[in-house]
């Protein structure tokens with residue numbers, strides 16, 4: 001089984017194409033798609049990129065989306081972008097997390113491609129030397145919360161949106177690297193309490209436990225605060241900053257570098273188990289009922 005996963009990873013690692021940014025201008029990532037999944041807008045004065053997830057209705061993280069996100073980060077690094085602000089084009093959802101359809105009744109090799117893409121894209125975002133901020137302008141459950149936690153700073157629009165790692169509510173398990181990200185933000189006690197119950201936090205609760213750093217009342221304010229955070233690094237030598245970030249995040253980085261294949265195999269085994277499949281089926285039914 002590991003052989004399949006290794007060759008899958010090889011294919012995926014070589015699948016991130018790259019193209020040059022023509023200076024500080026707006027560009028769309030990767031494919032020349034009339035409806036891009038992610039828009040990137042680089043401010044010509046500050047060199048800060050606003051990366052807007054634009055995959056309606058709820059920015060689910062599926063293989064094409066994650067590939068595009070990986071390509072965007074690579075491009076921004078190549079172009080020495082000064083900062084990355086991650087936000088959503090939706091008025092109510094930052095990201096609904098992993099696309100359950102990538103896991104529900106999916107063949108094992110498809111699940112493997114999906115998970116490997118997630119692992120690689122997560123690692124790129126988590127360890128990038130570019131200062132990163134999540135401007136959370138909508139609900140951020142599960143993988144949506146992971147995206148936010150992978151950034152260095154979180155500004156959340158309150159009070160009506162929610163954020164958290166709710167996996168146990170679906171009968172699935174947040175893998176250790178999700179947990180490490182949460183623990184880095186809120187500490188071990190709050191992590192255990194939150195993850196065992198799959199708690200979704202209101203924006204105010206999230207601020208109180210340190211899951212987010214700032215509350216604001218709309219997206220414009222969130223973006224303004226995100227820019228302010230990035231401006232803090234104007235006089236900090238980039239290499240010193242990058243290495244310090246790597247040292248601070250070494251537990252998560254080491255986990256992924258050393259345990260990538262084990263993590264993948266565990267994911268495919270657990271996600272394809274009858275009980276996880278049943279949990280996903282019931283959850284999808286509940287989501288469908290809610291939206292009709």
Ligand SMILES: CCCCC/C=C\CCC/C=C/CC(=O)SCCNC(=O)CCNC(=O)[C@H](O)C(C)(C)COP(=O)(O)OP(=O)(O)OC[C@H]1O[C@@H](n2cnc3c(N)ncnc32)[C@H](O)[C@@H]1OP(=O)(O)O
Nearest residue numbers: 096097098099100141142143172173266267270271287291
């Ligand atoms: C070592 C141990 C390894 C263990 C491995 C085992 C398993 C590993 C997996 C672990 C990690 C999982 C992380 C995840 O991210 S799982 C996904 C969790 N996501 C959620 O729980 C969010 C679900 N969605 C919502 O709560 C809501 O959609 C909302 C985000 C609050 C937005 O609400 P609203 O604006 O009202 O939109 P709708 O609910 O009507 O949704 C619109 C549309 O989108 C579909 N949809 C929503 N979320 C997902 C999703 N995550 N995946 C797929 N599809 C989704 C929803 O069904 C609607 O579809 P229809 O319009 O067709 O009805």
